[in-house]
Amino acid sequence: MTRLQSTEIKALRAAAPPLPLIPAPPVSSDEYKSPYNRTKPPAKHLDHHFSLESRNFTGSALKKGSSPSGPRKIIPLGTGRPTADYYPWESISLNEASPEPTSKSTTKPNLQSPKEQEKCHSANTITKHGLTYNLSIAMNYGFAHGSAHLLRFITEHVELIHNPPYTDWATFLSCGATAATELAFRIFCNRGDTILAEQYTYPGTLESAALNGINVHGIEMDADGLRADALDEVLSSWDDAQSPRPHVLYTIPTGQNPTGVTQSLERRRAIYDIAEEHDLIIIEDDPYYFLRMGPYQDTQGTNGTDTNQSASEDDEAAQIYHSESIPSYLTLDTSGRVVRLDSASKILAPGLRAGWVTASKQIIDKFTAYQEVSTVAVSGPSQLMLWHLLDENWGHDGFTTWLVHLSREYRWRRDVLLDACNKYLPREAVQWNTPEFGMFLWVKVDWTRHHRLKSLSGLSLEEVGAQIIGLEERVAARALEKGVLVTKGSLFASNQERNGHLHFRMTFAAAEEGDLKEGVRLFAEAVCEEFDLGI
Amino acid sequence: MTRLQSTEIKALRAAAPPLPLIPAPPVSSDEYKSPYNRTKPPAKHLDHHFSLESRNFTGSALKKGSSPSGPRKIIPLGTGRPTADYYPWESISLNEASPEPTSKSTTKPNLQSPKEQEKCHSANTITKHGLTYNLSIAMNYGFAHGSAHLLRFITEHVELIHNPPYTDWATFLSCGATAATELAFRIFCNRGDTILAEQYTYPGTLESAALNGINVHGIEMDADGLRADALDEVLSSWDDAQSPRPHVLYTIPTGQNPTGVTQSLERRRAIYDIAEEHDLIIIEDDPYYFLRMGPYQDTQGTNGTDTNQSASEDDEAAQIYHSESIPSYLTLDTSGRVVRLDSASKILAPGLRAGWVTASKQIIDKFTAYQEVSTVAVSGPSQLMLWHLLDENWGHDGFTTWLVHLSREYRWRRDVLLDACNKYLPREAVQWNTPEFGMFLWVKVDWTRHHRLKSLSGLSLEEVGAQIIGLEERVAARALEKGVLVTKGSLFASNQERNGHLHFRMTFAAAEEGDLKEGVRLFAEAVCEEFDLGI
Structure with missing residues (x-):
């Protein structure tokens, strides 16, 4: 199947309408997906998976009406959004230097953009009323999906890397994968439900499940991670009279926390097939996807020379783009039953409290509805820093270079x-x-x-x-x-x-x-x- | 009663141990309260107000053990916090200029700190490994209470302004008042509960209540806001057989959204007395507290001259510090039944997605527990910007000058x-x-x-x-x-x-x-x- 290449992004953007420069524009990642998506089949309707709480919840009525779109000027007496004249920051300058390698055996990644070389108040300075994403927008209320400028980059990134095989997928910006996991539980589970997970898993997930009255049934693992046969066995022998049949599988498929194991392609396919058979939602919590270290060779006595280093950067970049060997569940997901959680924490910085969720539109609509009445949006300064680094400075290929560098480190x-x-x-x-x-x-x-x-x-x-x-x-x-x-x-x-x-x-x-x-x-x-x- | 003055802050800080400079130090606002608090009586035990969900919830076990305190160096093989070497931002420079007044009748506030005058890479530049709050801390995982550096300022601010009359109050940093309201509902209410609120109130609150299965019973209002007699009447005539008796009052006491009315001191006292009598938790959602405009005189025909402008800045600052005329519920709260929600959105910038919650320690512990398994902490860049502006640049008196300026605007x-x-x-x-x-x-x-x-x-x-x-x-x-x-x-x-x-x-x-x-x-x-x- 033909799919989006990073070289096509420029033309795709040029053909699209300009990004909105108003506070909290009601955008959706749909606007930033390539035409290749149009030929894909739609996701299945999986509304029956929604919890009693989330089933009829559509988010904030006030917010829906607060940013009328269209070219006409509308005088804003509607929403209590303080004018940018009252934000006490005139500009922010970001110094996005490429960090020095900490290993003697890795070299500094080639991430020097021309902009980086310039001095203070250059293109690395974001002003209040600049002509693109600026402080007057980033420091105002934001739309729950994320700002147009960052959401565009992230949507393109998801398509480049994962290319979901159905048409109506969507991505939104979350306040990190932990926050997204908690929302996922509330969206899909009622109190008293049981979810399935690896027999060892992230404690925050166990605590969040317990808080929401959800039992976790651990599935045994082997060297390829969660065992498909054990999963099938649990579901096939479930006693519906005892407790509601699990319909959600939470898994950390890559570099699993805490076991470090990674599910093979074969294992992923087997688990996805079981999910299809038993109609499971798969929550794919995958923050370590890009930290690809490969096999280990005992370096004792070889003076620390890392023989893996011989793979060229280009080869490794190609692996990140087209990782047929270890695809994400999102890449395998023909039905739209995968909720993929990405995080900026392990690949950029945890303090951003930012990540992104990709799933079918019907599911993402629930995530944004919940975000509208809780955190509202990801921090503006965090979004601004992510956008400036990824979009203005690095671009998609630079981001890949960074991920290859990190993997080597x-x-x-x-x-x-x-x-x-x-x-x-x-x-x-x-x-x-x-x-x-x-x-x-x-x-x-x-x-x-x-x-x-x-x-x-x-x-x-x-x-x-x-x-x-x-x-x-x-x-x-x-x-x-x-x-x-x-x-x-x-x-x-x-x-x-x-x-x-x-x-x-x-x-x-x-x-x-x-x-x-x-x-x-x-x-x-x-x-x-x-x-x-x-x- | 003797209480903390802003002039005492310097000495108070000097006598305290230095602020920790490690990732996610387990700090609490207790460490930043003045000795005046020790002579106050303790809050009442109000554990019976907790929901079934929150009653036994104490937060994340992993996080509790992840930042051992003490002077000894501990090698961190415990928690998956990426080294700051891998954060691709070397420094951030903040230009915190005082905005120009938008009104012809107001003058520019005197907020020019010497630091502001300096050039790029001056004290307005925050580096990765600077000697105070820096990028290596702010961009790492944070503790749910907030970073030590910002939490100290906010705790002092709360004591200076509100001076809660009991000893074991605490403040923590929230992801904005909307997020805090949602957490409050989950902490105090079970599905099927009814809360009390003004007959017209913030729609986000209504939606958040509905999402959590909570009914809202609106109380009638008059020119002084929520009517105490109507509140008493509802509670006194409540039919317990029909539905559980409300034990939570949600109120926006100042510049109420949407009605704009402000509860008088007398009204606040009457409502607090009813809360004492009927054992209510009061959620005080007060984002407009500092936007103090005073009476209106028709300026038509007077060429826009604003006669209120005659009050001196000092007088207005004194009003903000010691507003006996309109104290917050927190100031009146002898029992520890008030949960005060503050927000940075209306007085600094909404895009920060930051605010603070003040209540008794037993209640704040629940808020931080919930934050640990959802958003984890307020965005590091947001905290850094707030800290640098408020603590490094303005100080408490500068913040007051800013609030007086905003009120005039x-x-x-x-x-x-x-x-x-x-x-x-x-x-x-x-x-x-x-x-x-x-x-x-x-x-x-x-x-x-x-x-x-x-x-x-x-x-x-x-x-x-x-x-x-x-x-x-x-x-x-x-x-x-x-x-x-x-x-x-x-x-x-x-x-x-x-x-x-x-x-x-x-x-x-x-x-x-x-x-x-x-x-x-x-x-x-x-x-x-x-x-x-x-x-």
């Missing part, structure tokens, strides 16, 4: 951590896999090796669980005492009561090179001392 | 609008009051003057309502066709079905001077044409 960090694990962790009691995406290493400790816990055969599952929790707490406390913070695996267990394993999660996202090594060494010490193993 | 705008109303609106069919706070003018049109609606005596309340809605739509459509947007009053009716009145809301916040006049003229034309009145 994360590969280097991952390798430093794995090298240290190989060096320090006691293999007789500790296991780990190689994460090929993301920022987490999931470490399994064999608690049966503990001198006092070796034989718990006489105990109930509950009593064993309590013993493991106690052990976990002691290891984590010992590690913290030594000066390293790791995260206890039990926080991630969907099925707390029948977890029965001892895990720790380590991230290579934050610490410096030396600290990554030292952190693993200290953690290894804590384990060895607690388990009475020789170091 | 709004007074001038209000007077332009009222002058135009006096000149153009047909008095035989249209009534309005003088708003002394806020940004809204509420216009009542006597529908019985309509030639076709004069005698609807034979019709039911429902049929009359339908007639009025039709008329309202025609007037608004006619006005829009002429080029002016006004807001239909029915959007604000708490009790839609028994409204029975025809209102329009006009704001003087957004349009330019000439447009304010022309807008009223066009609206008057629309009314006169629809009512067949001579112009």
Whole structure:
């Protein structure tokens, strides 16, 4: 199928009407999709998935009437939007330098745009009444979908990367993936519902589900992530008399948090087929999609030379654009049953509190309705910074260059951590896999090796669980005492009561090179001392 | 009672420990309150007001352990917070010029700080690793309460202005008052509950209540706002067998939206007494508190000279600091039953999506718990801009100077609008009051003057309502066709079905001077044409 290429964006934009320069224009990502979408089939009607709360909810009546469109001037006595004359910021200047690589083995990405070279009050300065996206718009109330200028870029990005195979998809800007997950639960679930998720998953999701009265049923995982056969088994044997049949699957398919595993293409297809068969909504929480580290080769003794570095930047960029090997669920989604959550947190900066959601229009309309009566819109300064960086400065190809650069940096960090694990962790009691995406290493400790816990055969599952929790707490406390913070695996267990394993999660996202090594060494010490193993 | 003065802030800060410079430090506004608070009595325990959903909810377990405090260096392998090395912004420069007055009758406020005079890359430039609040902190994940640097200023501000009369109050940064209102409903109300509110109120609140399955019972108003006697009557005659007794009052006490009325001190006391007697939580939504315009004198024929301008800036600043005449509910709140919502939208800029909530610690803990699993924190760029403007540049006295300036600007705008109303609106069919706070003018049109609606005596309340809605739509459509947007009053009716009145809301916040006049003229034309009145 012919699809949008980044080289076509310029012509596409030139042929479109100019972007509106009024406060909170009622825009939709539909306006920024390419004509290629018109030939696709429509999404299925999936309204029956909406919760009782969201079913009839259409958002804010006041906001719908507050920005009349059209070329005529309308005197605004309608909405209480303070005039930009009263915003005490005249301009903002952004210095978007390419960061220096932190790894000796990566090179500085070629992201120097001509604009960057200029001095203060250049094109990097955004003024109150500039001729494009400016402070008078960004600092005023915004439309729930997002500002026209940023939404255009993000919509193009989604089409370039994911190219959803149905026609009426839409994207909107969210206040981050955590906020979007919470909205998704309210849109699709009633209190008392059960959702399906990986057996270990992001604790914020578990807490948000609990808050909304939703049970989480964890599905077992293997080296390819969530097991399709286990998912099918749970659904096929569900006792409808006991509790409502799950109709939502929440999954982190790539560089899963906390396990670091990535679902293969085959696995994704199998899970999508089950979703089709059992009519599931798939919430695809995918913040680590672009952190692509690939296989690991032990760099011990090779003076840190990273042989993976040999792939050219162009090859890696091509992989990001056309990743047939690991497509997103959105790319596979012929029915419109996937709700894809993207986040700026892991690829640009978490403090932006911004991300985007892509799904069928009927679903996105619910997200924007909820946003209208809560956060209203993503912070204007955050949108402005994202737009200026991505659209004015980098463009789509520059963004890809950045993502390739980040992936290399994360590969280097991952390798430093794995090298240290190989060096320090006691293999007789500790296991780990190689994460090929993301920022987490999931470490399994064999608690049966503990001198006092070796034989718990006489105990109930509950009593064993309590013993493991106690052990976990002691290891984590010992590690913290030594000066390293790791995260206890039990926080991630969907099925707390029948977890029965001892895990720790380590991230290579934050610490410096030396600290990554030292952190693993200290953690290894804590384990060895607690388990009475020789170091 | 002795209370904090702005002149004491410097010494208070000097005696406190330095502000933390790590990502997401677990801070609380308690750390920034003055010692005067220690002598106050504690808030009452009001846990019985929490909803079933919020009662046992304490927030994110992962976040609680992710920023260990203390002087020791801890290697961060715990939380997936990307290193600041990967944020593609090196610095941000803010040009916080004092806006020029838009009114000929107001003068430029004296807000020129020495820093403002400097050039690019001066103190107005915030770098990634600067020695105070910087990009490495602001662009990382933030703690739900807010960043230490901004939270300190806001806590001091709340104490200076409102000085809550109990000891364990707390403030946290919200993603705006609309988001905070939604959280308040979830914290206090179960589905099926009824809350009390003004008979006309902010539609976002009505929609948010409906979304959460909450009924709104509108209380009648008079020239002093929500009627205390009507509130008492509703509560005293409540039929508990029919539906759960309301235990939450939502009120906009100052420059009420949409009516523009402000509750007098006497009225506030009477309502607070009823809240004490009937054990109500008061949600005080007060975004217009600082837009203080005072009485109106017809300026027609006096060449626009504003006689109110004679009050000195110092007098007006003193009024803002010690407004015994119109205190907030928070100031009157001896029990800790008030949840005060402040917003940056109307006094700085709506695009920030930021505000603050003040209440007893037990209640604020719920707000932060909800924020932890949804928006996580207010946008870092928004917090950074607020902090730099308020704390680095203006200080508390500068902020007051700004608020006095804004009040004068709004007074001038209000007077332009009222002058135009006096000149153009047909008095035989249209009534309005003088708003002394806020940004809204509420216009009542006597529908019985309509030639076709004069005698609807034979019709039911429902049929009359339908007639009025039709008329309202025609007037608004006619006005829009002429080029002016006004807001239909029915959007604000708490009790839609028994409204029975025809209102329009006009704001003087957004349009330019000439447009304010022309807008009223066009609206008057629309009314006169629809009512067949001579112009």
